[in-house]
Amino acid sequence: xxxxxxxxxxxxxxxxxxxxxxxxxxxxxxTNEEYQRVSIACDNCSTIHCLEDNAExxxxxxxxxx
Numbered sequence: 001x002x003x004x005x006x007x008x009x010x011x012x013x014x015x016x017x018x019x020x021x022x023x024x025x026x027x028x029x030x031t032n033e034e035y036q037r038v039s040i041a042c043d044n045c046s047t048i049h050c051l052e053d054n055a056e057x058x059x060x061x062x063x064x065x066x
Contacts, residue, residue, distance in 0.1 A: 008040065015044035 009016045021040045028035060038051035 010042040010045060010047055011049070012047040013042060013045035015042055018043040 007016065008019055010019075019040055019042060021038060024037050024039065025034055026037055027033070040049045040051060041047070042049070
């Protein structure tokens with residue numbers, strides 16, 4: 001398998017190299033279960049993007065199968 005490069009582009013301003021990320025543990029209001037949210041912030045326009053809006057958590061799928 002080839003090692004592909006991940007490209008991240010801000011959907012608001014188009015920046016492709018001014019990002020920071022953080023991982024925050026939160027509690028689901030409906031189930032009271034803890035989950036982690038990955039937020040990506042664009043330093044160019046200050047837009048905050050949540051990774052789960054665009055990608056599925058494959059670890060959650062593995063946990064559900066077990």
